Amino acid sequence: MLRFLIRRALGALVVLILISAITYGLFWAVPRDPAMLSCGRDCTASALKIIHHNLGTDEPIYLQYWHYMVGIFAGRHFPVGNCPAPCLGYSFDESTPVWPIITGRLPVTISLAIGGSVVFLIVGVGLGMIAAARRGKLIDKVATTLSMFMYSMQIYFLGPIALAILVYGLHLFNNPAYVPFTENPWGWFVGLLIPWAVLATIFVGAYTRMTRSLLIEQFQEEHVKMARAKGMSTPFVFFRYAWRGALSMIITQFGMDFSSLLGGAIITEYTFSLQGLGAFSVEATDKSDLPSIMGIMLFGAALIVIFNAAIDACYAVIDPRVRLN
Amino acid sequence: MSTMTMPAGSPAATGGEAFLSVRDLYVRFSTEDGIVKAVDGLSFDVQRGRTLGIVGESGSGKSVTNLTILGMHNPATTTIGGEIVLDGQELTGASERQLQQLRGNKMAMIFQDPMTSLSPYYTVGRQIAEPFRKHTGATKRAAHERAVEMLAKVGIPQPAQRVHDYPHQFSGGMRQRVVIAMALVCNPDLIIADEPTTALDVTVQAQILDLLLEMQREFGSAIVLITHDLGVVANTADDLLVMYAGRAVERGTVEEVLRAPQHPYTWGLLGSMPSLTTDVSLPLTPIPGTPPSLLDPPTGCPFHPRCRFTEHVSGARCRTERPELPDGRGAACHLTPSQKAELYAEDVAPALGEEAVEAAADAERAADAEAVEDQVPGSTDSEENEQ
Ligand SMILES: Nc1ncnc2c1ncn2[C@@H]1O[C@H](COP(=O)(O)OP(=O)(O)OP(=O)(O)O)[C@@H](O)[C@H]1O
Ligand code: SF4
Ligand SMILES: [Mg+2]
Numbered sequence: 001m002l003r004f005l006i007r008r009a010l011g012a013l014v015v016l017i018l019i020s021a022i023t024y025g026l027f028w029a030v031p032r033d034p035a036m037l038s039c040g041r042d043c044t045a046s047a048l049k050i051i052h053h054n055l056g057t058d059e060p061i062y063l064q065y066w067h068y069m070v071g072i073f074a075g076r077h078f079p080v081g082n083c084p085a086p087c088l089g090y091s092f093d094e095s096t097p098v099w100p101i102i103t104g105r106l107p108v109t110i111s112l113a114i115g116g117s118v119v120f121l122i123v124g125v126g127l128g129m130i131a132a133a134r135r136g137k138l139i140d141k142v143a144t145t146l147s148m149f150m151y152s153m154q155i156y157f158l159g160p161i162a163l164a165i166l167v168y169g170l171h172l173f174n175n176p177a178y179v180p181f182t183e184n185p186w187g188w189f190v191g192l193l194i195p196w197a198v199l200a201t202i203f204v205g206a207y208t209r210m211t212r213s214l215l216i217e218q219f220q221e222e223h224v225k226m227a228r229a230k231g232m233s234t235p236f237v238f239f240r241y242a243w244r245g246a247l248s249m250i251i252t253q254f255g256m257d258f259s260s261l262l263g264g265a266i267i268t269e270y271t272f273s274l275q276g277l278g279a280f281s282v283e284a285t286d287k288s289d290l291p292s293i294m295g296i297m298l299f300g301a302a303l304i305v306i307f308n309a310a311i312d313a314c315y316a317v318i319d320p321r322v323r324l325n
Numbered sequence: 326m327s328t329m330t331m332p333a334g335s336p337a338a339t340g341g342e343a344f345l346s347v348r349d350l351y352v353r354f355s356t357e358d359g360i361v362k363a364v365d366g367l368s369f370d371v372q373r374g375r376t377l378g379i380v381g382e383s384g385s386g387k388s389v390t391n392l393t394i395l396g397m398h399n400p401a402t403t404t405i406g407g408e409i410v411l412d413g414q415e416l417t418g419a420s421e422r423q424l425q426q427l428r429g430n431k432m433a434m435i436f437q438d439p440m441t442s443l444s445p446y447y448t449v450g451r452q453i454a455e456p457f458r459k460h461t462g463a464t465k466r467a468a469h470e471r472a473v474e475m476l477a478k479v480g481i482p483q484p485a486q487r488v489h490d491y492p493h494q495f496s497g498g499m500r501q502r503v504v505i506a507m508a509l510v511c512n513p514d515l516i517i518a519d520e521p522t523t524a525l526d527v528t529v530q531a532q533i534l535d536l537l538l539e540m541q542r543e544f545g546s547a548i549v550l551i552t553h554d555l556g557v558v559a560n561t562a563d564d565l566l567v568m569y570a571g572r573a574v575e576r577g578t579v580e581e582v583l584r585a586p587q588h589p590y591t592w593g594l595l596g597s598m599p600s601l602t603t604d605v606s607l608p609l610t611p612i613p614g615t616p617p618s619l620l621d622p623p624t625g626c627p628f629h630p631r632c633r634f635t636e637h638v639s640g641a642r643c644r645t646e647r648p649e650l651p652d653g654r655g656a657a658c659h660l661t662p663s664q665k666a667e668l669y670a671e672d673v674a675p676a677l678g679e680e681a682v683e684a685a686a687d688a689e690r691a692a693d694a695e696a697v698e699d700q701v702p703g704s705t706d707s708e709e710n711e712q
Contacts, residue, residue: 136401222441229395229436230429230456230507234421244446320491321445 001323004316012309017069019301024065027294054079054092088298089291091284098295101280108178108276112199112268113261115192117254119200120207125250127204128211133238135216143208151205159198159271166194176272195272199265203257210253214246221245244318251314259307263300343370344412344547345394345515351406352386352393352571359620363389365571366407368650371564373514374541376548378562378579380555380594384616386571387551391517394549395434396424411515429456432515433508438524439500443492449476449503450488457510475506479536498529502536509540516541517549522557534561555598559583567591570617570627577654585688587656587665590628592673595681610676626659633672637664666692 052058059067067076071087078090083097090097124147131143166172176194179187218224219242227241264278273279277296284292316322352364364386371377379387392398394409396416409416411432416424428434436442443452453475454468463471469488476484479502492500501521508516518537522530534557541548550562558565558579565582567575567590575588586592593612614631617623623630629643638659650657660668670685 136399222436222438223444225397226434226436226442226504226507227444227455228397228428229434231425231427231459232429232455233425233459240447241444244444319446321493324491324494 001316004322005313008309008312012305015305016302019305020069020298021065023294023297023301024068025061027290027297088295091289091292091295093284093287093289093292098292101292102277102295102299105275105277105280107180108269108274109262109264109278111178111181111188111192112195112265112274112276113258115196116199116203116261116265116268117258119196120203121254123200124204124207125211127208129215129243131208131212132215132219132242135212140212144212147205147208147212149205150201151209153202153205155198155202155267155271158201159195159268162194162198163272176274178274178276195268195274198271199261199268207250207253211246211250214249215242218242218245248315248318251318252311255307255311255314256304259304260300262303262307264296342372343410344373345371345549346410347390347394347408348410349407350390350393350409351404352389352398353404354398355402355404361619362622363571363619364393365622367568367571367573368652369566369573369576371515371547371549373547374545375564376538376541376550376562377564377566378558379549379551379566379568380553380558380598381568382594382612382616383553384619385568386619387568388519389571390568391434391519391549391551394515394517395428395432396421426460429508429513430460430511431513432517433511433513435501435504435508435516435518435521437520439497439504440524442504443500443507445492448489448491449495449507452492453488453503453507453510456507460511471510472506475510476503478540479503479506479509481506498525498533501525501529501533505533505536505540509544509546512544513546514544515547515549517551519551520553521550523553530557531560537561553598555583555595567594570622571619572627572657573650574628574658575656576650581654584684585666586669587660587662588628588658589632589634589660589668591656592669593631595677596673626657634660634668637668661696663689663692663696 049058068089070076071083071085071089073085074087075085076083076087076090080092081090081095081097083090083099086099088098088102091101094101127143127147131140131147134140163175167175173190173194177191179191181188215238221242224237224241224245227237232240262277264276264281266278266282268274269276269278270282277299281293281296283289284296312322347370348368350364350367351362354361354363367386367390369377379390381387389398393405394411394416396419398405405417407417411427414427416427419427443449450469450472453472454465457463457471458465458468461468473484473488476488481487481499481502487495492503495503501524505521516537521537522533525533537548537550538561540546550558552558562579565575565577565579566573567582567588569590575582575586575591582591583595586595590612596610597612598609612631617627617630623644625642625644625646626632626648629635632643635643642659646659648657648659656665658665666685666689670682670689674681674685
């Protein structure tokens with residue numbers, strides 16, 4: 001078990017190194033001269049040179065990558081300023097290192113991801129379970145139709161409608177805004193309610209369909225039939241056997257969705273003007289702020305890799321076939 | 326004595342002593358393509374302490390029949406008609422709750438694939454103990470002890486340790502033993518085994534069948550054994566039911582059916598299935614054609630599109646009139662008894678080996694004698710009992 005986890009963690013590390021190298025290569029090598037992007041219209045050769053030096057791009061690419069990686073662990077000094085560890089680069093637009101910007105934006109994104117996940121897990125998985133248990137009945141048809149409808153929804157369509165009705169029409173809510181949980185938990189909750197609901201809606205459809213079809217697949221499994229054939233009650237068969245089998249797939253999907261949400265729910269944040277990582281990545285792209293884009297990319301990739309490793313650890317807990325090998 | 330062990334020609338004794346009695350069973354599934362007539366007017370009996378083998382090609386309704394006995398079909402898409410009586414209790418109208426009391430307790434099922442019929446998430450001990458606790462109200466501790474006892478009984482070494490293991494830690498044959506332990510934990514009176522050895526190595530197959538028979542001797546259970554392998558039937562079963570297109574087409578004791586089969590479909594099966602009674606050097610010849618669609622089964626005898634002997638039946642009766650299966654020994658075929666014996670002896674048996682030819686010749690003589698006797702009133706019963 002421990003050996004499995006260590007092996008998995010080492011694997012994750014290798015993947016991260018590979019991803020960082022590829023990302024670095026893509027971002028710094030493909031635009032022939034990244035300095036040009038920051039140099040503006042009346043760019044002179046000497047200005048360009050200074051920028052190169054500031055960016056550190058006057059060095060060969062492998063050295064640049066090496067400095068970048070070392071910087072993550074040891075920090076770096078740029079001519080324009082200090083970048084303490086973990087240094088994911090230095091944003092010239094903001095005149096600050098990238099890492100503090102990311103951590104500053106993270107609470108918004110985490111709040112959005114956690115709240116939205118709770119809603120779509122409860123509603124989506126719950127609906128899927130009900131639909132599977134009552135398959136073929138009216139409630140199944142309603143749930144299936146509803147999930148199709150929600151699955152085809154788009155946030156940039158649903159968000160403004162929700163705002164128009166709930167905020168501007170009925171005045172039930174204030175305009176969504178982020179209030180730190182530590183300052184005002186109730187304000188945090190109310191301020192994010194609409195974004196959570198809208199974000200969850202598009203996931204609910206997918207989770208309902210997935211849960212329903214996974215469970216129905218499980219009902220056909222011989223060991224689930226066997227549980228029935230030995231006289232176990234319907235709820236017992238449903239939860240102890242069918243649900244248990246469906247669980248690992250749902251966890252996998254959730255791990256992927258949650259880690260990508262943590263990397264920034266771009267459209268949701270944009271729609272509700274929330275200053276999270278998603279909004280930051282849009283701003284950075286707008287301004288061609290390469291160090292920031294690179295930093296966010298790497299951060300998101302790291303999240304995905306870490307969550308994948310966490311999912312595998314979950315498997316080991318819930319599946320004896322993994323645990324005991 | 327059962328209906329199936331009576332010599333041919335005896336009046337059928339139905340119901341009464343049969344532990345499981347299936348009468349005129351219909352099972353229909355509504356699907357997108359239409360109504361599947363998976364079981365169509367099937368009747369059979371099983372006695373305590375005896376084993377009924379059911380054979381038939383894939384799709385002939387063997388599994389559906391047995392899942393129906395356990396009441397496992399989705400009532401929303403399944404229509405069930407006829408009667409299933411288990412030890413005096415009518416099952417076709419029973420509620421899910423009543424069925425739950427019976428499943429795993431009075432009747433138990435063993436599925437084909439031991440690799441998939443145990444949940445990978447729970448220890449074998451727990452999976453064996455579950456039905457025992459449910460049906461007997463035993464404590465956790467008592468159920469655990471019972472699980473160890475059952476594992477020992479089915480021949481798993483070191484049962485007190487292995488009871489804590491997960492299914493993937495057992496080999497295929499050992500897993501099927503675990504499944505049998507699970508099925509038998511409440512001493513069921515009826516055991517339905519749906520191809521219990523198909524997924525196992527040949528060497529393990531015999532061990533598992535021996536184990537089943539041993540358990541039967543100990544508990545006096547009735548067994549329904551579904552199989553593709555006539556060799557298994559010959560060694561294990563007492564009675565035999567041959568199914569085709571959701572119907573029973575021939576029945577009798579294993580002896581009777583294997584020595585003197587009466588239905589052209591059974592003849593085809595004998596030539597196409599591995600069997601211990603036939604010569605291994607003889608090639609297997611598959612029955613030409615394919616099993617009929619159960620959405621739209623053929624009229625008359627369902628086997629007529631594939632039957633080589635339709636011209637021996639007068640008129641077009643094979644196509645228009647459904648042959649009935651008599652109670653007791655017999656076959657659902659319009660051929661006369663002497664035609665059956667003659668055609669089998671001359672046309673079919675030679676391809677099945679010497680033993681079959683000899684048996685067929687005996688059967689033919691007996692059938693001729695019977696035919697003569699039918700014309701001579703007042704003949705003795707002694708000849709009849711010789712066959
Ligand atoms: N739930 C269902 N809905 C619709 N059709 C079904 C259903 N279950 C079984 N059938 C059909 O009923 C027929 C009989 O199936 P069954 O499983 O009893 O065959 P079988 O004799 O056990 O075959 P095999 O030897 O392959 O196990 C098949 O044509 C099958 O497709
Ligand atoms: S009834 Fe006719 S078609 Fe059917 S098995 Fe007998 S001979 Fe063949
Ligand atoms: Mg089957």
